Amino acid sequence: MTAFLVFAGKCMRDFIESHSEMRFTEELPKEDKVRNMRGAQILCESLLCEGVDTIFGYPGGAVLYIYDELKCFEGRLRHVLCRHEQGAVHMAEGYALATGKTGVALATSGPGATNTVTGIANAFMDSTPLVVITGQVPRPMIGTMAFQEIDIAGITRPCTKYNYAVTDVSELAEIIHEAFYVARTGRPGPVLIDIPKDVTAQVGLFEYPSDRPRDLSGVCDELAGGMSGDESTIVAALEKIQRSKRPIFYVGGGVTRSSAGVELVQLSEQLGVPVTTTLMGLGAFPAKHPNSLGMLGMHGNYTANMAISEADLIFAVGVRFDDRVTGNVKTFAPEAEIIHVDVDASSVRQNIKVHHPITGDARAVLVKMLELLPHDPTNARTTSFGDWWERLRGWQRDFPLSYQTSDDVIKPQQLCEELARLTDNEAIIATDVGQHQMWLAQYYGFRRMRQSLTSGGLGTMGFGLPAALGAQFAFPDKQVIAFVGDGGFQMTSQELATAVQYRTDLKVIVMNNASLGMVRQWQEIIYDKNYSEVDLSAGPDFVKLAEAYGARGLRAEHPSQLEDVLREGLGSAGVVVMDIRVAPDECVFPMILPGAGLKEMKLQ
Amino acid sequence: MRFPDDLAGCRPQGDEAAMTQTISILLKNRHSDAERVIGLFSATGYEIKKMNLSGSNAEDMSKLVIVTDAKEKNLGNFLTRLRQQVRVLSVEAAEGDRLPEREAVFAKADAGVNCK
Numbered sequence: 001m002t003a004f005l006v007f008a009g010k011c012m013r014d015f016i017e018s019h020s021e022m023r024f025t026e027e028l029p030k031e032d033k034v035r036n037m038r039g040a041q042i043l044c045e046s047l048l049c050e051g052v053d054t055i056f057g058y059p060g061g062a063v064l065y066i067y068d069e070l071k072c073f074e075g076r077l078r079h080v081l082c083r084h085e086q087g088a089v090h091m092a093e094g095y096a097l098a099t100g101k102t103g104v105a106l107a108t109s110g111p112g113a114t115n116t117v118t119g120i121a122n123a124f125m126d127s128t129p130l131v132v133i134t135g136q137v138p139r140p141m142i143g144t145m146a147f148q149e150i151d152i153a154g155i156t157r158p159c160t161k162y163n164y165a166v167t168d169v170s171e172l173a174e175i176i177h178e179a180f181y182v183a184r185t186g187r188p189g190p191v192l193i194d195i196p197k198d199v200t201a202q203v204g205l206f207e208y209p210s211d212r213p214r215d216l217s218g219v220c221d222e223l224a225g226g227m228s229g230d231e232s233t234i235v236a237a238l239e240k241i242q243r244s245k246r247p248i249f250y251v252g253g254g255v256t257r258s259s260a261g262v263e264l265v266q267l268s269e270q271l272g273v274p275v276t277t278t279l280m281g282l283g284a285f286p287a288k289h290p291n292s293l294g295m296l297g298m299h300g301n302y303t304a305n306m307a308i309s310e311a312d313l314i315f316a317v318g319v320r321f322d323d324r325v326t327g328n329v330k331t332f333a334p335e336a337e338i339i340h341v342d343v344d345a346s347s348v349r350q351n352i353k354v355h356h357p358i359t360g361d362a363r364a365v366l367v368k369m370l371e372l373l374p375h376d377p378t379n380a381r382t383t384s385f386g387d388w389w390e391r392l393r394g395w396q397r398d399f400p401l402s403y404q405t406s407d408d409v410i411k412p413q414q415l416c417e418e419l420a421r422l423t424d425n426e427a428i429i430a431t432d433v434g435q436h437q438m439w440l441a442q443y444y445g446f447r448r449m450r451q452s453l454t455s456g457g458l459g460t461m462g463f464g465l466p467a468a469l470g471a472q473f474a475f476p477d478k479q480v481i482a483f484v485g486d487g488g489f490q491m492t493s494q495e496l497a498t499a500v501q502y503r504t505d506l507k508v509i510v511m512n513n514a515s516l517g518m519v520r521q522w523q524e525i526i527y528d529k530n531y532s533e534v535d536l537s538a539g540p541d542f543v544k545l546a547e548a549y550g551a552r553g554l555r556a557e558h559p560s561q562l563e564d565v566l567r568e569g570l571g572s573a574g575v576v577v578m579d580i581r582v583a584p585d586e587c588v589f590p591m592i593l594p595g596a597g598l599k600e601m602k603l604q
Numbered sequence: 605m606r607f608p609d610d611l612a613g614c615r616p617q618g619d620e621a622a623m624t625q626t627i628s629i630l631l632k633n634r635h636s637d638a639e640r641v642i643g644l645f646s647a648t649g650y651e652i653k654k655m656n657l658s659g660s661n662a663e664d665m666s667k668l669v670i671v672t673d674a675k676e677k678n679l680g681n682f683l684t685r686l687r688q689q690v691r692v693l694s695v696e697a698a699e700g701d702r703l704p705e706r707e708a709v710f711a712k713a714d715a716g717v718n719c720k
Contacts, residue, residue, distance in 0.1 A: 157640050158647050162690045164635050182690060215632065216690055346684040 060108025089119025254318015
């Protein structure tokens with residue numbers, strides 16, 4: 001038995017030695033150094049070919065060749081050293097959401113890779129274009145439960161649009177090219193590329209593909225042509241809108257993803273149709289536009305929810321009739337004929353019956369509609385829907401968003417309004433998930449696309465700070481704010497170190513109610529005030545925390561301090577954390593209780 | 605009023621008839637694509653009752669045939685999602701009773717040395 005163990009141990013040692021790092025330091029052929037490269041260099045060159053200028057990452061054993069190479073790419077390919085891989089992926093998301101480009105994150109194998117999963121799932125739910133590169137143990141060691149080995153491709157398969165496990169350096173450039181194509185085409189989403197360490201050291205010929213990837217399915221090929229929707233259906237849809245009596249545009253993140261904001265405003269103005277946006281669609285239509293009804297759904301405003309419930313025609317663009325929007329589907333918009341424009345055919349009729357589906361890119365469809373409008377002889381009703389507007393204005397007048405002001409305690413709604421005033425509704429703001437997210441959505445009044453960065457589908461606490469930082473890296477001269485709750489902030493607050501290290505001007509506003517506010521609100525309203533595990537009053541002291549990271553910390557505890565603290569914090573250079581102590585027992589209203597219809601709003 | 609959870613507003617379940625569907629998928633099986641497609645069944649609540657993965661006429665293509673209990677209401681969406689998978693080339697579905705079902709058994713019997 002002992003002899004066997006000695007033998008087995010020797011075999012294992014031989015195996016490991018035979019596949020040690022020495023094995024991977026392959027010499028470059030001397031004759032053609034320009035085109036023959038190691039895998040790590042092929043990766044970096046390929047990223048440059050895709051127009052990538054910034055990647056967010058965290059090094060580790062399996063990606064050391066890549067980091068070795070990154071040093072040679074300084075000045076051309078900026079690497080941002082995050083403090084946690086989840087933060088790196090959220091930063092890449094924030095970068096992607098703010099710019100419209102594809103975000104890139106890099107992590108090592110094993111725990112580095114598993115730490116990316118929340119960010120990847122978040123991007124999957126919110127259709128954010130993302131390429132995540134993970135290291136993997138060397139090919140000969142795959143399947144041996146080697147140190148820091150995990151099947152990350154298997155783990156992320158259900159939450160990626162596609163993923164790749166690279167098996168040879170010869171396919172690396174092609175895979176990267178295809179990954180970026182898949183991530184940004186059609187309904188965008190995250191793609192993961194898992195690269196074994198020895199592949200990054202392996203020498204191969206670098207030739208970056210210039211053509212569109214061919215080896216994809218019919219659907220992807222179709223999307224590549226730019227889906228413009230079926231023309232006859234678009235013509236019919238336009239006629240339906242014009243002939244309706246109570247039409248409404250219901251728009252979401254798809255409008256932002258296809259950059260259709262300008263066309264949406266034009267169409268709404270030309271037809272005289274009101275517009276309501278989802279959480280993901282904030283800014284896709286300017287909140288202060290006279291045709292804007294604001295956000296609809298569980299915490300949407302009264303007018304928007306009543307309007308969609310009473311409408312006889314819903315023109316839905318880039319939305320998915322999510323349960324937080326529809327409330328009880330059985331009572332959702334009972335009288336409405338529904339036209340649904342979406343680039344993803346599978347999201348049409350997923351939750352709700354749609355009468356006229358249009359599979360196409362939002363911008364392409366809206367452009368087509370605008371082209372049709374001037375030539376349309378029935379275009380006499382463009383400023384019409386007078387009765388409808390009268391009802392809408394009546395609801396807006398009688399049931400505006402409102403809250404009880406206080407002289408003693410800062411109301412969270414007041415914070416959002418003050419922030420909107422001081423930044424002229426212009427800041428790029430990333431949020432976490434919960435009460436602060438809803439209040440900001442209600443009261444900030446976003447002006448344009450890619451200004452509101454939020455975690456909608458997955459509802460990821462901890463998204464706000466790193467996402468805002470990602471956006472700040474994309475726009476160093478713009479005012480970027482992480483607007484977070486005290487719960488979510490503590491999930492990724494280590495990224496303050498990243499913000500300080502790179503001398504950014506990121507501003508962090510912590511709406512601190514010393515509790516998990518939204519959970520507390522549900523427990524108050526739905527679970528008979530049986531507050532269970534929502535008390536976060538133990539701290540920490542966020543001002544001291546900021547100072548520990550080398551940032552500046554400010555605090556406002558009384559309404560009289562609010563404006564001064566915000567002015568000082570927002571106006572200072574460098575990273576500033578503003579700890580704003582708000583009323584702890586405030587609830588977000590309106591609220592539609594789970595299972596209730598949109599008309600059954602609780603207003604207070 | 606106390607709501608137990610937020611299930612009440614969800615898409616109605618249970619009031620749609622389940623029917624056996626045979627779904628046949630032609631795909632390029634490069635980066636564990638078959639596994640991705642199979643995973644989509646469980647992720648969307650379709651239980652796999654029978655499954656067969658085999659080669660096809662073309663060298664780099666695979667044929668995946670899955671028998672499942674499908675909910676009529678969402679089948680269209682599900683098939684669309686299958687078709688959208690990156691390396692799926694075609695998806696065909698047929699209701700159980702419209703397909704003849706055959707099972708073959710190969711049996712090897714040991715008749716013993718004395719058998720003639």
